[in-house]
Amino acid sequence: MSRLRTAVVGATGVAGQQFAATLADHPAFDVTVLTASERNAGKRYRDALTRNGAFGWWCSEPLDDRLAEMVVQDAEKLDPHSVDLVFTALESDVAKRLEPVYAEHVPVLSTASAFRYEEDVPILVPGVNPDHLPLIREMQQRRGWKGFIAPNPNCTTVGLVLTLAPLHRAFGLNLVVMTSLQAVSGAGRTPGVLALDILDNVIPNISGEEGKVEKETRKILGTLSGGAIVPACFRVSCTCTRVAVLEAHTESVNVSLSRPASLAEVRGALESYGTEFTSLGHPSSPRRLITVTDDPFRPQPRLDRDNEDGMTTTVGRLRECEALDNGFKYVLLSHNTKMGAGKGCVLMAEEMLRLGYIG
Numbered sequence: 518m519s520r521l522r523t524a525v526v527g528a529t530g531v532a533g534q535q536f537a538a539t540l541a542d543h544p545a546f547d548v549t550v551l552t553a554s555e556r557n558a559g560k561r562y563r564d565a566l567t568r569n570g571a572f573g574w575w576c577s578e579p580l581d582d583r584l585a586e587m588v589v590q591d592a593e594k595l596d597p598h599s600v601d602l603v604f605t606a607l608e609s610d611v612a613k614r615l616e617p618v619y620a621e622h623v624p625v626l627s628t629a630s631a632f633r634y635e636e637d638v639p640i641l642v643p644g645v646n647p648d649h650l651p652l653i654r655e656m657q658q659r660r661g662w663k664g665f666i667a668p669n670p671n672c673t674t675v676g677l678v679l680t681l682a683p684l685h686r687a688f689g690l691n692l693v694v695m696t697s698l699q700a701v702s703g704a705g706r707t708p709g710v711l712a713l714d715i716l717d718n719v720i721p722n723i724s725g726e727e728g729k730v731e732k733e734t735r736k737i738l739g740t741l742s743g744g745a746i747v748p749a750c751f752r753v754s755c756t757c758t759r760v761a762v763l764e765a766h767t768e769s770v771n772v773s774l775s776r777p778a779s780l781a782e783v784r785g786a787l788e789s790y791g792t793e794f795t796s797l798g799h800p801s802s803p804r805r806l807i808t809v810t811d812d813p814f815r816p817q818p819r820l821d822r823d824n825e826d827g828m829t830t831t832v833g834r835l836r837e838c839e840a841l842d843n844g845f846k847y848v849l850l851s852h853n854t855k856m857g858a859g860k861g862c863v864l865m866a867e868e869m870l871r872l873g874y875i876g
């Protein structure tokens with residue numbers, strides 16, 4: 518099968534660069550268009566990434582030579598007929614305007630929040646909620662689109678929901694309390710977080726983040742019924758903070774399960790989760806969606822963010838929580854631009870290709 522012509526929209530940003538890194542040599546998706554704002558249109562990708570003389574390529578992989586030489590287009594002028602698939606990494610207000618223009622014609626997989634909360638739009642997490650995929654057909658029918666918009670969740674939701682899914686399935690959830698310590702790269706480049714504000718510091722609030730994580734978690738673990746998703750009925754309470762870490766979000770999670778379980782059962786549910794999905798062997802898939810560590814000083818961003826190339830959620834400090842009924846607590850680490858954004862979206866696209874939603 519020939520590779521699908523693929524556009525990366527917002528390719529100069531933090532999440533967009535992760536798309537470019539993941540797709541540089543992809544067996545199914547061929548990057549034929551890179552876009553950014555009007556400011557960078559007409560420049561070679563390499564030059565568009567350079568600001569004030571400094572090369573702003575962010576990813577750990579080297580920039581692919583072919584992509585570096587491609588001429589960046591203005592996202593506003595992207596002709597959706599010229600590609601088979603679009604990955605978008607735009608701020609929400611721009612995504613709200615541009616994504617429907619593309620989706621009228623082609624599938625759009627998005628890192629933005631613009632459409633996440635609409636009734637006919639699922640929020641997709643690879644291996645977690647394939648049962649929500651049929652809502653895509655509903656969206657196409659209701660909106661008269663040939664394509665669709667498939668957003669991934671907020672990067673903080675991704676690790677949380679991946680670890681809650683097996684617990685919800687095996688034991689039921691009553692209550693989730695999560696405090697995040699989020700990396701600076703999660704704020705992107707425009708405007709991003711000022712070094713003066715974050716170095717030697719913790720910022721105890723990220724505007725709008727807590728509401729997103731609470732809402733998305735319940736939607737992703739909810740049930741598709743009658744053309745909409747009925748949110749899961751457990752309670753979620755979050756505190757989201759920004760810390761002086763470059764990449765990967767750490768989250769401290771306390772859960773109250775619906776029924777009693779032993780520590781071994783909880784651990785087993787986490788460790789065995791998603792094997793059906795990972796055994797499909799998608800190019801961007803980790804071998805395990807969740808990796809559990811017994812080291813009481815892990816996970817740590819510096820040591821664990823690149824586990825399975827940033828595609829596994831590492832769980833440590835798993836223990837009982839006596840303050841809650843059927844309580845357990847743990848610390849998780851999830852790579853915010855890999856599984857949490859660009860590479861996670863590509864993995865979802867690989868699964869959607871297999872299932873016939875793309876291609």
Ligand SMILES: NC(=O)c1ccc[n+]([C@@H]2O[C@H](COP(=O)([O-])OP(=O)(O)OC[C@H]3O[C@@H](n4cnc5c(N)ncnc54)[C@H](OP(=O)(O)O)[C@@H]3O)[C@@H](O)[C@H]2O)c1
Binds near residue numbers: 606
């Ligand atoms: N960073 C993360 O870890 C992460 C994780 C999950 C989801 N997300 C989401 O992904 C999206 C992008 O985030 P980011 O962190 O990558 O942001 P970013 O670094 O600020 O990048 C924004 C991108 O959008 C382009 N852009 C800005 N204004 C535009 C316009 N008017 N028309 C067309 N393109 C425009 C920028 O191009 P120029 O360079 O030309 O300005 C750049 O390529 C956001 O919705 C964010 O919430 C981010």
